Amino acid sequence: MEVDQMQRQYLDYTKPLFLEGFLDGQFLQLQQLQDENNPDFVAEVVSLFFEDSERLLNDLTFSLEQKSIDFKKIDAHVHQLKGSSSSIGAQRVKNCCIAFRNFCEEQNIDACLSCLQQVKQEYCHVKNKLETLIRLEQQIVAAGGSIPTMEFSF
Amino acid sequence: MNLSNGKGSMSTVTTTAVMKSGDAVSDQFPAGLRVLVVDDDPTCLMILEKMLRTCLYEVTKCNRAESALSLLRENKNGFDIVISDVHMPDMNGFKLLEHIGLEMDLPVIMMSADECKSVVMKGVTHGACDYLIKPVRIEALKNIWQHVVRKKKNEWKDAEQSGSAEEGDRQPKASDEADYSSSANEGSWRNSKKRRDEEEEAEDRDDTSTLKKPRVVWSVELHQQFVAAVDQLGIDKAVPKKILELMNVPGLTRENVASHLQKYRLYLRRLSGVSQHQNNLNNSFLGSQEATFGTISSINGIDLQTLAVTGQLPAQSLATLQAAGLGRSTAKTGVPMPLMDQRNLFSFENPRVRFGEGQQQHLSSSKPMNLLLGIPTNMEPKQLANLHQSTQSIAGLNMRVNASATQGNPLMMQMPQSQPRGQMLSEKTGPRVPRLPSSLGQPTVSNGISNGFLGRNGIAGNNRGTAYNPVPPNSSLLSFPMNQSSEVSVNNSLPLGSSPGISSITTKGSFQEEVTSGIKASGGFPSYDIFNELHHQKSHDWEITNPGLTYGASHHANPLQGNIDVSPSVLVHQGFSSTQQTGQTRDATLIGKAMFSLGEGSEQDNLQNAVQHLHPLLVDNSIRVKAERIPDASSQTNLFPDHYVQEDLMSALLKQQEGMGPAESEFEFDAYSLDNIPV
Numbered sequence: 001m002e003v004d005q006m007q008r009q010y011l012d013y014t015k016p017l018f019l020e021g022f023l024d025g026q027f028l029q030l031q032q033l034q035d036e037n038n039p040d041f042v043a044e045v046v047s048l049f050f051e052d053s054e055r056l057l058n059d060l061t062f063s064l065e066q067k068s069i070d071f072k073k074i075d076a077h078v079h080q081l082k083g084s085s086s087s088i089g090a091q092r093v094k095n096c097c098i099a100f101r102n103f104c105e106e107q108n109i110d111a112c113l114s115c116l117q118q119v120k121q122e123y124c125h126v127k128n129k130l131e132t133l134i135r136l137e138q139q140i141v142a143a144g145g146s147i148p149t150m151e152f153s154f
Numbered sequence: 155m156n157l158s159n160g161k162g163s164m165s166t167v168t169t170t171a172v173m174k175s176g177d178a179v180s181d182q183f184p185a186g187l188r189v190l191v192v193d194d195d196p197t198c199l200m201i202l203e204k205m206l207r208t209c210l211y212e213v214t215k216c217n218r219a220e221s222a223l224s225l226l227r228e229n230k231n232g233f234d235i236v237i238s239d240v241h242m243p244d245m246n247g248f249k250l251l252e253h254i255g256l257e258m259d260l261p262v263i264m265m266s267a268d269e270c271k272s273v274v275m276k277g278v279t280h281g282a283c284d285y286l287i288k289p290v291r292i293e294a295l296k297n298i299w300q301h302v303v304r305k306k307k308n309e310w311k312d313a314e315q316s317g318s319a320e321e322g323d324r325q326p327k328a329s330d331e332a333d334y335s336s337s338a339n340e341g342s343w344r345n346s347k348k349r350r351d352e353e354e355e356a357e358d359r360d361d362t363s364t365l366k367k368p369r370v371v372w373s374v375e376l377h378q379q380f381v382a383a384v385d386q387l388g389i390d391k392a393v394p395k396k397i398l399e400l401m402n403v404p405g406l407t408r409e410n411v412a413s414h415l416q417k418y419r420l421y422l423r424r425l426s427g428v429s430q431h432q433n434n435l436n437n438s439f440l441g442s443q444e445a446t447f448g449t450i451s452s453i454n455g456i457d458l459q460t461l462a463v464t465g466q467l468p469a470q471s472l473a474t475l476q477a478a479g480l481g482r483s484t485a486k487t488g489v490p491m492p493l494m495d496q497r498n499l500f501s502f503e504n505p506r507v508r509f510g511e512g513q514q515q516h517l518s519s520s521k522p523m524n525l526l527l528g529i530p531t532n533m534e535p536k537q538l539a540n541l542h543q544s545t546q547s548i549a550g551l552n553m554r555v556n557a558s559a560t561q562g563n564p565l566m567m568q569m570p571q572s573q574p575r576g577q578m579l580s581e582k583t584g585p586r587v588p589r590l591p592s593s594l595g596q597p598t599v600s601n602g603i604s605n606g607f608l609g610r611n612g613i614a615g616n617n618r619g620t621a622y623n624p625v626p627p628n629s630s631l632l633s634f635p636m637n638q639s640s641e642v643s644v645n646n647s648l649p650l651g652s653s654p655g656i657s658s659i660t661t662k663g664s665f666q667e668e669v670t671s672g673i674k675a676s677g678g679f680p681s682y683d684i685f686n687e688l689h690h691q692k693s694h695d696w697e698i699t700n701p702g703l704t705y706g707a708s709h710h711a712n713p714l715q716g717n718i719d720v721s722p723s724v725l726v727h728q729g730f731s732s733t734q735q736t737g738q739t740r741d742a743t744l745i746g747k748a749m750f751s752l753g754e755g756s757e758q759d760n761l762q763n764a765v766q767h768l769h770p771l772l773v774d775n776s777i778r779v780k781a782e783r784i785p786d787a788s789s790q791t792n793l794f795p796d797h798y799v800q801e802d803l804m805s806a807l808l809k810q811q812e813g814m815g816p817a818e819s820e821f822e823f824d825a826y827s828l829d830n831i832p833v
Contacts, residue, residue: 029292
């Protein structure tokens with residue numbers, strides 16, 4: 001595949017992610033931080049995010065399965081997930097977290113459980129998207145091209 | 155925001171001319187700024203590190219607060235600024251902030267995904283020089299150097315104040331150099347730092363110490379000594395030279411003291427703005443105090459006896475008060491005062507609470523007398539609660555009042571602080587100001603009520619004195635005045651609303667700005683978080699130093715209080731600006747009203763409303779407050795939730811005020827000139 005073809009493919013794939021709210025401007029910022037000195041910056045941060053989130057989601061699942069639920073702890077976990085997802089630009093995950101926190105405050109177990117499900121789903125979606133996106137980027141770079149910058153105005 | 159040249163936001167230009175002094179003006183400033191980032195979230199940490207590196211800063215990252223602290227300790231001068239997350243597993247970000255401020259006096263920026271105003275406010279009041287909301291954008295980071303420069307500039311200024319003429323000459327240069335805020339990026343900040351050092355050096359030579367002094371770390375002990383000295387001198391008489399002499403610490407220079415003094419004042423001012431905390435406190439207090447409120451309301455004249463009867467006032471204090479000839483009977487006019495004073499007490503206490511767990515201990519251990527007056531401002535809500543219980547005296551009442559008054563606290567807090575030790579009189583009972591002893595008893599009561607408007611002056615001082623005073627509680631009666639002053643000082647530290655502090659309080663829309671501006675104003679003195687630790691020992695000392703500060707703020711609130719006759723002379727003595735005093739003499743009812751308005755606010759959103767209410771009161775020297783209050787007053791009775799005992803108090807106050815008359819129409823806060831705070 002030609003570089004510009006790849007680039008086009010990349011853009012076609014990525015733009016909708018932004019338009020649909022999977023990713024937001026923060027992700028663009030991360031991309032801008034990447035440079036020749038740190039060519040894998042985005043990939044590294046994203047994988048850190050994956051690791052961290054999976055750990056948090058596991059903790060959350062575990063906590064919500066307990067007989068007596070510690071909402072404070074859950075809130076702390078969700079808060080952290082909110083922070084990291086917002087730093088990465090995973091907008092939908094972040095929004096889920098916000099709703100989740102509200103339910104935590106209300107100590108509404110059922111709502112929390114369903115929120116957790118939602119967060120997990122959103123996380124899986126965005127994870128897939130990001131993995132594909134990064135793969136596309138790496139292909140372009142490997143082929144000698146440069147990653148096209150997205151032009152959006154948020 | 156056009157952070158890419160953050161400096162752009164700051165206006166002016168600085169000039170390359172200024173920078174010259176031999177240092178090559180480098181275009182790289184603020185490149186090389188040494189930043190320490192602390193965050194338990196690895197994703198954020200990595201992103202931040204990358205962003206900061208992109209800004210050409212030197213970054214060190216840490217994912218635990220403890221390791222960050224040890225890094226800082228090993229390398230005292232190794233960092234210029236710290237950025238820390240609020241929520242961390244091993245240590246609360248605010249605690250870290252306090253430690254850093256206390257030990258290293260570095261500017262600290264807090265950040266969090268939590269944009270809740272109360273948390274941001276907490277950051278402000280704990281001394282953070284900025285608060286960033288995650289996700290952090292690189293533009294925000296590009297601008298952080300301003301905090302470093304600002305801090306240095308403030309330090310220079312401090313040195314200047316205490317400096318000699320020569321310093322004065324150098325000052326302009328220094329200021330210019332320090333003025334990075336202006337577009338000048340030239341000159342690395344290191345250059346300016348060097349320059350500052352040079353100037354300090356020169357100043358030192360001119361000054362008592364002859365050698366260039368290394369950066370002084372204000373340890374807890376040192377700070378306590380400082381506060382004791384300031385306390386002894388009285389906030390308005392506390393000049394660096396005298397403080398230095400009193401402290402008698404070898405190697406300490408007047409410039410060090412001057413700079414620390416300035417920070418201290420600002421810190422107190424800032425503290426007074428912590429209405430939020432107070433709100434929290436209030437709630438806790440209110441619950442327990444309800445009974446007392448009723449009593450208070452009847453205390454227009456602040457009968458000590460009444461107080462005593464209610465068990466609020468310790469026998470001792472009562473005796474003292476009476477002995478002092480408070481002449482409660484005359485208190486009629488002053489009635490509002492007492493009530494208000496109480497509020498003041500509380501108000502400042504609340505802020506204190508925030509800062510001082512230590513306070514709690516202090517309080518509980520303090521004798522009843524202390525409790526009355528000296529509700530440690532730093533006391534945390536529980537502490538305050540403890541106090542109340544233990545004191546059960548008027549102080550307790552005050553506390554409650556304060557609690558409810560938290561909103562009004564800023565005002566209240568300010569009052570106490572402004573009063574120098576001896577000045578207790580003026581503090582509490584306004585009219586009775588001269589009567590120190592009597593005011594002792596009264597203040598507590600009124601303080602609570604007056605939330606700071608009226609009582610502040612007197613009450614705050616008193617309360618503080620009791621609680622924090624170094625004077626042993628036993629000696630409370632006699633030393634009451636002393637205590638009071640200490641109290642006052644304490645209150646000062648709590649300055650709720652002094653204008654400078656107020657800005658930090660405003661929770662309103664401009665909150666964000668306020669936060670930063672508030673912080674900026676105070677130069678983000680994290681070091682003042684020492685209060686927590688200090689209050690054990692001398693919490694109130696701090697307050698004394700800022701009596702002026704708080705007082706000023708309180709004054710604003712006070713104008714309304716006509717009833718409080720804080721005798722001008724007394725006030726002056728205390729270092730309050732005379733205008734402040736007038737404020738106090740205003741209707742106490744105003745305060746009460748203000749409180750109510752605050753109270754209302756609390757219903758909805760304690761802090762915010764309170765702040766809002768307070769804010770206009772404090773800051774806006776306008777009748778606005780009045781307008782707000784009046785309606786509030788009328789609706790007071792059922793304004794507050796059950797736990798707000800204030801209602802009774804307030805209604806009592808209001809009634810009195812109505813009787814009082816015209817004061818209400820005089821809500822001008824013109825009396826307030828926070829700037830009057832004598833230095």
